[in-house]
Amino acid sequence: MAEHVQPHGEQVGAVHAPIRTYLTVWGWLFVLSAIAYFVDIVHLTGWLKTVLLTVLALMKAGLIMAFFMHLRFERLNLIYALVAPLIFLVAMLVGLVPDGVSVLLRR
Amino acid sequence: MSAEAALQHTEQPSVWAGGVSPFGVSWQKLMMWIFILSDAFIFGSFLVSYATSRASVGAWVDTGKVFALHVGGSEIPLLLIAIMTFILVSSSGTMALAVANAYERRKKQTVYYLFLTMLLGLTFVGCQAYEWTHLIVDYGVRPWWNPFGPPQFGAYFFTLTGFHGLHVLSGVIYLGLIARQVAKGVYDRRGSYANVEIAGLYWHFVDLIWVFIFTMFYLF
Numbered sequence: 075m076a077e078h079v080q081p082h083g084e085q086v087g088a089v090h091a092p093i094r095t096y097l098t099v100w101g102w103l104f105v106l107s108a109i110a111y112f113v114d115i116v117h118l119t120g121w122l123k124t125v126l127l128t129v130l131a132l133m134k135a136g137l138i139m140a141f142f143m144h145l146r147f148e149r150l151n152l153i154y155a156l157v158a159p160l161i162f163l164v165a166m167l168v169g170l171v172p173d174g175v176s177v178l179l180r181r
Numbered sequence: 182m183s184a185e186a187a188l189q190h191t192e193q194p195s196v197w198a199g200g201v202s203p204f205g206v207s208w209q210k211l212m213m214w215i216f217i218l219s220d221a222f223i224f225g226s227f228l229v230s231y232a233t234s235r236a237s238v239g240a241w242v243d244t245g246k247v248f249a250l251h252v253g254g255s256e257i258p259l260l261l262i263a264i265m266t267f268i269l270v271s272s273s274g275t276m277a278l279a280v281a282n283a284y285e286r287r288k289k290q291t292v293y294y295l296f297l298t299m300l301l302g303l304t305f306v307g308c309q310a311y312e313w314t315h316l317i318v319d320y321g322v323r324p325w326w327n328p329f330g331p332p333q334f335g336a337y338f339f340t341l342t343g344f345h346g347l348h349v350l351s352g353v354i355y356l357g358l359i360a361r362q363v364a365k366g367v368y369d370r371r372g373s374y375a376n377v378e379i380a381g382l383y384w385h386f387v388d389l390i391w392v393f394i395f396t397m398f399y400l401f
Contacts, residue, residue, distance in 0.1 A: 104267070138389045144378070166229045
């Protein structure tokens with residue numbers, strides 16, 4: 075795959091992956107979704123389930139953004155400009171969920 | 182002019198100096214990315230609100246049981262959602278093939294894969310219509326009440342899946358308009374199929390959101 079990667083391509087939309095790469099990514103998305111489904115139906119619980127599902131979701135998100143949405147072939151400053159703001163979503167999650175837990179403890 | 186200044190003059194200008202395209206993409210593509218980022222924050226806020234509410238009530242609804250399907254006398258947990266995920270991931274694959282064909286300016290194949298993507302998108306929305314009908318009519322689920330557990334479940338179910346389904350439906354219409362342009366040869370005359378790639382960004386984003394709804398709402 076690496077030989078097709080030219081992150082500083084000058085022509086807009088000129089640099090992209092061959093169809094074989096898309097099919098490989100597609101296959102992996104099926105595999106990762108199936109693993110996530112089985113993690114749930116075999117009744118894994120607690121931290122193991124949380125960690126596994128989070129890692130699987132982030133892997134799928136990474137594949138979709140990198141290849142299907144072509145971020146892999148865009149300039150680095152576009153990638154940073156789009157991915158960096160998402161840290162605020164993580165901050166919101168980390169900031170608000172403990173609030174929910176404290177409500178539960180006061181019920 | 183000193184030799185040093187002349188040397189500086191021939192160097193590459195800064196990408197932020199203006200007059201160049203700092204991100205190296207067309208403005209249409211950049212605008213779509215900015216829209217996607219803002220939409221990601223809308224869905225992100227919904228999901229964070231859901232996570233907070235769920236943390237505040239303790240026991241939650243057993244989604245595996247609620248979204249199970251009966252196959253040959255046995256109940257397979259979450260089967261309907263697994264099928265919907267399969268359909269949406271498939272549609273992302275056909276969309277990627279449409280974009281790959283658009284790069285090569287293969288008009289017929291681009292239209293073919295766009296139609297296939299729309300068909301899969303409509304199938305997904307159809308499954309969702311079945312799911313909503315089943316929950317509303319058979320179980321009496323409302324945004325403020327449901328027979329399974331905490332009342333918050335209904336509100337978050339309708340908000341998350343409803344907003345996502347609306348995005349899929351909008352995407353089908355959007356792809357339909359793009360497919361029409363391709364079929365009419367508009368992009369051949371323009372010499373650029375870039376609009377297919379930009380529509381692809383939107384479609385893949387809708388799939389990306391489903392990854393998180395599937396994980397956080399259905400699997401957890």
